[in-house]
Amino acid sequence: MDTETESGNLSTSISSFSFNPKEQILETTCLCRNRQLLQQTARLLNSQWPRSMVARLHYLEKESSDTEFPKSIVLFSRRNEVETVIGYSKLSILWNKKDSCHIESVLIDKNERGKGYGRLIMEKSEDYATQ
Secondary structure, eight states: OEEEOSSSEEEEOSSOEEEOSTTOEEEEEEGGGOGGGHHHHHHHHHHHSOOOHHHHHHHHHHTTOSSSSOEEEEEEEEETTEEEEEEEEEEEEETTEEEEEEEEEEEEOGGGTTSSHHHHHHHHHHHHHTO
């Protein structure tokens, strides 16, 4: 499915999308597939919900299983080969319905809010959940 936006072309797929305003590429990924984003994701989460970095990284490592829930979905930008985390969502299984899940958390970096990124990460999280 392709959608035209005011700022450029938005190409969506199940696992990622690209959005190119002024040479910035946005992508989503499951944190289990891009573990080099762990530190940045921990900092983003701690900016909203403070806790020790060691505890946060331990929590995210535990969630980074390739086969089990919960899943951490990360929205990041890529510009000049530099990846920067700007959003996060967490998908969790409903304990009494193994074939169902819910989006437990959504967070967008304070400096990136109001740009539609929350909507995008919600859409991508829903896509991931229905795979």
